[in-house]
Amino acid sequence: MDQKLIDQLNQWHEEDEHQQIVNTLLAVPEDERDYEMISRLGRAYNNLDLYDEALSQLDKIAEAGKQDSIWHFRVGYAYYYLRRYKEAVQAFATSDKLEPGDENTEYFLQMSRRKLKKQQRQKQRLAAKQTALESSRSSIDTVPFSDMSLTNFWEKSEYARQEYVSEPPTDELIASIEEELGYKLPASYITLMKHQNGGIPRNTCFPTEEPTSWAEDHIAITSILGIGREKSYSLCGDSGSRFMIEDWGYPDIGVVICDCPSAGHDVVMLDYRTCGRDGEPEVIHVDQEDDYEITFLAENFEEFIKGLVSEEEYDTSEEDKATDLHKVAHGKFSSLLEELCAKVTEVEQIEQKIRRICTEIVEEKGHFSFHADEKSYLMYDVQFWLYTKSYPDTDREHYLDIYPKMIAFGGEFGQGGYAPSWITGWLDQRKKEGRIVKDHGRLQFTDQAIAELIQQLQKA
Template identity: 50%
Template sequence: MNIPADFWEADPHGYQAKNYIEPPPTPEMIASVEAELGYTLPASYVQLMRTQNGGCPANTCHATSEATSWAEDHVAITGLSGIGREKTYGLCGELGSQFMIDEWGYPPLGIYFADCPSAGHDMVALDYRECGPQGEPCVVHVDQEGDYEVTWLAPDFATFIAQLQPEEAFQDDPAEVKAEELTLVQQAPFGPLLQTLCNAYPNPDLATGLRELAAAIVKKKGSFGLHGDELSSLMYDLQFLLCSHSRPVPSRETYLADDAYPSIIALSGGRFSTGGYAPGFVEDWWDEARRQGRIVETGEGLRFTPDAAQEVLDNVLGTVLEQGEG
């Protein structure tokens, strides 16, 4: 398999190193992972992981012949699992292949090796159903949102990798996308939880500030997506401020559970929404806020300190548009 020198995306903020990149795969580790999963990894998979053992490729999209919950003509991946069990997204890691089968109900058709921007609601897998555990598997997309519908992508892993394309190859006109996204964040109704949280907050201007912050993100990025940048971190701040005001937040795990953070903006059913999110960015934001002492334990659960809460309000209501357009 021909692997371009620039196949892997750069990792200036260490997100991949923290969550994906395992130590170089030894023969013993490869055998151990294969034994645990019950399948022989394709030689092309091992070859790729010898260049870097897991991480985010520069090209993240693969064409499809039919529509999925992600798009009409393609699927997107966030990262590729390394051969190991040390990192969260390793093949045998905390959120690895067997976890997705046991905890998320994915069909046991093989090895789930690539997560998607939907944060678990669709995955890409090596499908061994026809070739057997030691054979050469095809690559498929499995859509939890579509009752675990399986969509064929490529006859083997090497072909799948060769056919990955940049996101831009599937994008509409950037100006049209930006205009549509601005209309969405400025006019689309909030999801039920987000609306409830805004109604409960004593400052009625905060809902408008939230929309202005989302518009600033669109103006800066061309679309509404939350990542590890400054504006995204401010949105994470605002979401936590709203949530912790209305309900106790006993722990990070509770806040990031399916009935809390994902329902605020990231997965709000076609309303004001990013359409998905990468949980690692939110986890990193949380850990940094705790390290800085901005989020502290109180008698009403975890909350911002008064100074931190005021700073969030000042940033959202006072300077967000200048930040987004700068």
């Protein structure tokens, strides 16, 4: 492949013009496509979320790719997003063996192993449930919540009443909502809604055996959606179940019944995949932040309600805040961050400036993490400026690869993780604002943006 084409493909990759890459490479006669062309074609398909097509291309160079860590990584990447975690583990493990120490490979290998174990447990549980359903010859009807008082279940507040609570549902309304949703609602759900039709429960946390984007050992809900259409957060309201499935992309496998503190980025659903549309659904957590990852919560809605616990059981905020304040004040910088800071002459005591900004972040949030707020964006700016000042030939892909090594996974002075979407969102925003520009594939701040940043740091 000639250098001119390589440069063009690199530019399109940097600009997220992956379809251009596909179109250009497919225009080359198949018998003239070399190893590098096919490998890049596979990567482009991966970036277009066309994972089967990626595997189809990468399979054509499987023999030649046996000793290529990048080939194994791209294969693993496709398997991972196809949720074929067993094959993903094998591919990432081989890539890691061929090129040890690559942070992206290690991350995906760890995640693939975790998701494989979860997938295997899920299959075993569903198989056991299916067997139980098939062997069950009779069922005993019980009155929902007969052994639980609902008197103090709901939070009584004007906000909850205005935003969530509707009049008790009539049988006619229930039938209408079920028809619109396409699912029969559980008797326990209807019983709870006849007690109060939607609202905020006093207990808003549910324990989990596996970590989610919310916490290592539990999920949290904001409310339980009522049966109706009147309130925005009711089953058929304008922010209800169908809206979350059709507009937010949640899997069409049941009914969204709870919103969460993430404002749409995770929900609780009734899952009808095993029981059918008229059966007794399980309750699951669906995590949009993790490619709509599903986590099992409870066998049925009543079990879910009875399993809710107070957020106070998980309140370690004071201890976490104290730990993170000590971390940002005294933790050793990563070797990369130390190297970058040592080259700064424009701002005196840059290390102390960084620690001061991060201390303010912990004081405001209670923990050390960057999101989409003003101070987080300032720290994204600082890291980008530090890195591109020392390494001016940085393109988008390279920067996103190197970013975790500064603070996100920075050891003592680190966050222990991050969501890549926050970084890409910041980068896209700065490019949209014209503060970050691209010159021959290289990303850099404008002179004005640098001057403004230095001024902010000098005031910090």
